[in-house]
Amino acid sequence: MFTPTRAAGLEFLADFLPRAGRDYARDRNHDHGPSRTNVSGLSPYLRHRLVAEREVVAVVLQQHPLGSCEKFVQEVFWRTYWKGWLEQRPEVWRRYRRDLAELELLGDYPSADYEAAIAGRTGIDAMDAWVHELIDTGYLHNHTRMWFASMWIFTLDLPWQLGADFFYRHLLDGDAASNTLSWRWVAGLQTAGKTYLATASNIARYTDGRFSPVGLATSDRALVEDPLPSPQGIAPVESAAVGGRVGLLLHEEDLDAVSLLDEHPGLDAQRLVAVAGYADPDARSPLGASHAVRRFTTSALEDGVARASAHFGQPGRVLQDAFSSTVLEWAASEGLDAVAVPYAPVGPVEERMLALQAALASEGVALTSVRRRWDTLAWPHAARGFFPFREQIPGLLRQQGL
């Protein structure tokens, strides 16, 4: 269903464009099954920035007045909101990773209930069908993700972290912020005490009667956790303040170097002497990523490197094997003084970039992160709930010239 190229992402966008207005606002909560056309299906492309949020919103606003496409624009901003929220509370991500490691050590992974859930053998028709859809397509509708997470936590009584991990391993759009925080939201952790309980009637209504599961939990007690540290604010980045010979290293968080560097004229084509890319989808989970995620991410990276290489007229390479040492070899072979990377928000790529920074520094090579204006402008507003954030959207659009 999802071809891992920017060209395919743009085709999805063009195809969906006429429906991004009132049709989307009215129909988006229905899940008609894999042939659905009421939602955009853009998330695998947005998540890897094969297409970026700004251009999606710009194209939609050219076609529809904000009054009719407001809902769609807000949904795109949910993605931005979650990223900005996690960026200010990295402890949430660290706890999630720690909890997963502990569950694995305690041997909870191979529990019979867990095995049945991820094999689509719970006996709950909807749940089992969605497991197969997720594994086969790498995608689930938003409402379905909510029902699934709710049934996992409240009906099957399984740890939310294992459900989040299962999603993250299989979703082509798997994203540290959107996935972890949405699972927390369903569990009653994200908005403390406020849970999401799936009901059979709601599922029947919004799946057009395809499913009417029996045996669902009828009560939901919110999970609790130790208090979180206060939000830490968004760190400034010294974007592209580098000299000498610069190499551009792409990764799976942002694969449209052309629009990224367009915003950063300080990194001009004269100093950019080489392009490379490295992705590690298996870092998503202690259990690695699904074959489909690996294939999508690897091909998307190749596409991103090929486009950047053609645009900047510089050799492009996809790096493999041990990360830091391969990048060091590349930097040495190209005689680089600095490596520029797209900014990596909280998640596995950020962890990888921190390790790389230290390795490059020991060889006298600087690492500089290039952050999109979209993120820099919006993230500071994501310290609290989505509703105050939503109030900022018109202003953010104006600041983006939209």
Ligand SMILES: Cc1cc2nc3c(=O)[nH]c(=O)nc-3n(C[C@H](O)[C@H](O)[C@H](O)COP(=O)(O)OP(=O)(O)OC[C@H]3O[C@@H](n4cnc5c(N)ncnc54)[C@H](O)[C@@H]3O)c2cc1C
């Ligand atoms: C438990 C759970 C886990 C999720 N995990 C992820 C994930 O790992 N990665 C991910 O990208 N989204 C995740 N989402 C959010 C959402 O389900 C998907 O972004 C959406 O279903 C993607 O389909 P679409 O592109 O057709 O969306 P559309 O409805 O067409 O929306 C357009 C775009 O807006 C953004 N968007 C829409 N809804 C949301 C939302 N609720 N939260 C964040 N962004 C949104 C996406 O980038 C999406 O591509 C999760 C939601 C839940 C409830």
